[in-house]
Amino acid sequence: MSRLIVSRLIWVLPVVFIVLVMNFLLTRLVPGDPITALIGDFPAPPEYEARMRAEFGLDEPLWRQLLLYLWALVQGDLGYSFFNRQPVAQLLWERTLNTLLLMVPVLIISSVLGVLVGMYAAVQRSRALDVLISALSLGGKSVPIFWSGQVLIILFAVNLQWLPAQGMQSIRGVDPGWPQVWDFVAHWLMPGAIAVAFNMAIVARVARVAFKESILGDYVTTGRAAGLSQRVVLFRHVMPNAMIPIITVVGNNFSNLLTGTIMVEAVFGWPGLGQVFMTSIAQRDYPVLQGVFLLVTLVTILANLITDILYAIVDPRVRAGYARA
Amino acid sequence: MQSSIPASGPDTRVRDRRLVRLLSSSVAILSFGVILVLLGCAVIGPIVYSGQELALTSASLVPPSGQSWLGTDELGRDVFVQMLFGSRTSLLVGVAAAVSATLVGIAIGAIAGFGSNRVDTVVMRVTEIFQVMPSFVLAAVIVALWGPGTMRIILIIAILSWPQTARLMRGEVLRIKSLDYVNAARCLGMTETQILWREVVPNALAPVLTVGTLIVGQAILLEAGLAFFGLTSPDVASWGKMLNSGQRFFYQGWWLSVFPGLAIFVTVLAFNLAGDKVAEIFNPRSED
Numbered sequence: 001m002s003r004l005i006v007s008r009l010i011w012v013l014p015v016v017f018i019v020l021v022m023n024f025l026l027t028r029l030v031p032g033d034p035i036t037a038l039i040g041d042f043p044a045p046p047e048y049e050a051r052m053r054a055e056f057g058l059d060e061p062l063w064r065q066l067l068l069y070l071w072a073l074v075q076g077d078l079g080y081s082f083f084n085r086q087p088v089a090q091l092l093w094e095r096t097l098n099t100l101l102l103m104v105p106v107l108i109i110s111s112v113l114g115v116l117v118g119m120y121a122a123v124q125r126s127r128a129l130d131v132l133i134s135a136l137s138l139g140g141k142s143v144p145i146f147w148s149g150q151v152l153i154i155l156f157a158v159n160l161q162w163l164p165a166q167g168m169q170s171i172r173g174v175d176p177g178w179p180q181v182w183d184f185v186a187h188w189l190m191p192g193a194i195a196v197a198f199n200m201a202i203v204a205r206v207a208r209v210a211f212k213e214s215i216l217g218d219y220v221t222t223g224r225a226a227g228l229s230q231r232v233v234l235f236r237h238v239m240p241n242a243m244i245p246i247i248t249v250v251g252n253n254f255s256n257l258l259t260g261t262i263m264v265e266a267v268f269g270w271p272g273l274g275q276v277f278m279t280s281i282a283q284r285d286y287p288v289l290q291g292v293f294l295l296v297t298l299v300t301i302l303a304n305l306i307t308d309i310l311y312a313i314v315d316p317r318v319r320a321g322y323a324r325a
Numbered sequence: 326m327q328s329s330i331p332a333s334g335p336d337t338r339v340r341d342r343r344l345v346r347l348l349s350s351s352v353a354i355l356s357f358g359v360i361l362v363l364l365g366c367a368v369i370g371p372i373v374y375s376g377q378e379l380a381l382t383s384a385s386l387v388p389p390s391g392q393s394w395l396g397t398d399e400l401g402r403d404v405f406v407q408m409l410f411g412s413r414t415s416l417l418v419g420v421a422a423a424v425s426a427t428l429v430g431i432a433i434g435a436i437a438g439f440g441s442n443r444v445d446t447v448v449m450r451v452t453e454i455f456q457v458m459p460s461f462v463l464a465a466v467i468v469a470l471w472g473p474g475t476m477r478i479i480l481i482i483a484i485l486s487w488p489q490t491a492r493l494m495r496g497e498v499l500r501i502k503s504l505d506y507v508n509a510a511r512c513l514g515m516t517e518t519q520i521l522w523r524e525v526v527p528n529a530l531a532p533v534l535t536v537g538t539l540i541v542g543q544a545i546l547l548e549a550g551l552a553f554f555g556l557t558s559p560d561v562a563s564w565g566k567m568l569n570s571g572q573r574f575f576y577q578g579w580w581l582s583v584f585p586g587l588a589i590f591v592t593v594l595a596f597n598l599a600g601d602k603v604a605e606i607f608n609p610r611s612e613d
Contacts, residue, residue, distance in 0.1 A: 015453075026470055029470040029471040030470045030471070031472060138594070138598070142542065142597050143590050144553070144565070144568070144586060144589050144593075146553050150572065150575070154575055157575070158579070255457075259460075259462060263553075267572065277554070280469075282555055284469065289465075289466045289470070292462065297463075
């Protein structure tokens with residue numbers, strides 16, 4: 001087990017380093033240099049520019065700038081927002097919590113529903129469910145997720161006026177306790193449902209195939225012959241085998257889920273990373289944009305790492321392979 | 326697949342039969358039909374309505390009517406006319422990015438599959454790094470920092486889309502290079518480079534090209550996303566950009582969001598269906 005983790009870390013660390021260097025180099029894309037961007041159109045004397053450059057370490061050679069950048073990152077310093085001078089790390093931290101409030105329920109609901117629907121489709125050999133799953137996953141690959149959000153807003157918030165169109169909670173404020181919870185749920189419902197639908201389609205699709213294959217195993221016949229109930233066979237014996245490919249897909253799909261959440265947030269004005277990303281684009285707030293990129297990429301790499309490790313925990317064969325190697 | 330293959334020109338016969346299968350599939354005909362109609366709109370539309378793309382009128386936020394089929398926006402510009410111009414952007418970006426990504430993917434995959442083990446390892450590691458990156462966020466940050474522009478967006482989408490093609494190409498090349506006819510070519514005295522580009526690559530192309538059709542759809546979605554986040558130049562019509570302005574008028578003009586989004590959906594769906602169908606017929610081994 002530890003051998004597996006070490007071997008995956010050896011692969012992950014260089015990737016993280018490359019991502020950090022890339023993020024550092026991204027700044028070079030800006031026409032002029034960061035100081036020109038910082039000063040903006042305001043005419044500044046060259047001495048001032050030079051002093052600013054020295055202050056930010058921009059007169060140093062590139063490799064020293066890279067080291068300075070990495071050193072700052074180690075200390076948790078992601079720079080400051082051009083817009084309101086807030087530390088980027090602090091800003092992103094606050095927003096990440098709101099993104100998690102949207103995303104964690106989505107991840108749980110869509111995974112459970114996806115596995116159940118896929119399992120049901122495989123066990124019942126339901127043609128209708130097969131078609132539904134295929135249609136949903138084809139639709140998910142073809143619809144711009146932010147547009148489906150707009151359509152729901154126009155339907156349920158503007159025309160029917162059932163649900164709030166924007167935000168995470170009512171601006172006017174509600175009584176603490178249950179009213180607050182219901183207020184949150186009402187705001188979560190539309191963005192959450194969209195993200196659930198997109199993610200569930202992907203999970204259900206793999207789950208269906210995985211259960212279909214796993215149900216053909218000889219151990220199923222043996223279990224049934226030994227008099228085990230359908231339920232015991234399905235949940236104790238078929239499910240663990242079917243979960244292996246499902247975990248891989250859920251994990252590898254994490255970056256898509258995160259991107260989808262960011263887009264949905266932008267449409268629904270959910271005060272998370274997506275909304276900050278959209279406003280920072282409008283304000284050309286480069287440090288914040290780079291911070292979001294770094295955060296999203298590192299989280300994706302972490303999710304892939306966790307997937308690999310979970311995969312080994314679930315599949316004894318992988319574990320054994322690493323123990324022998 | 327037919328078991329008896331006629332003695333003369335077996336390869337072309339099989340391909341003909343596949344073409345017949347493709348043309349007799351209603352899904353394929355429908356999706357290729359939609360793509361053709363869209364191409365027609367993109368080519369002819371802007372000519373017919375030349376110069377009217379940004380034409381302002383006093384009638385702002387007018388609902389769909391006989392006068393303006395899909396309504397007008399907040400500045401009185403015709404939504405239908407803007408969408409015709411937008412189809413040009415979407416198709417141009419989608420096709421150009423997919424073609425470039427496919428070419429890059431073919432070259433890189435071929436080198437990885439045919440090169441030494443060390444070359445293969447290095448190339449595949451780089452490919453994995455590209456696949457880990459969340460492509461939309463990276464593309465958005467690059468465009469935000471570098472500045473907008475259709476050519477730049479095509480370039481960025483292509484750079485982020487080649488890995489899947491490269492992986493597929495590498496697999497095909499690995500499979501083909503151990504076949505007998507490659508050895509035969511070697512015995513005939515062909516150099517390794519000749520074998521790779523004249524004998525191996527042409528036979529590895531079919532699955533790779535079908536994936537290219539799917540990349541068109543992904544590229545159109547990516548461009549729409551970038552435009553929705555406000556990352557295209559203000560003077561280029563784009564469906565995603567229309568959705569961005571629609572965002573401010575949910576209460577006054579549903580048609581500003583509904584129609585451009587529908588256009589993106591139908592276009593991407595057509596490319597995905599066409600790609601799936603072509604893959605199903607020309608590449609039976611493909612894992613969905």
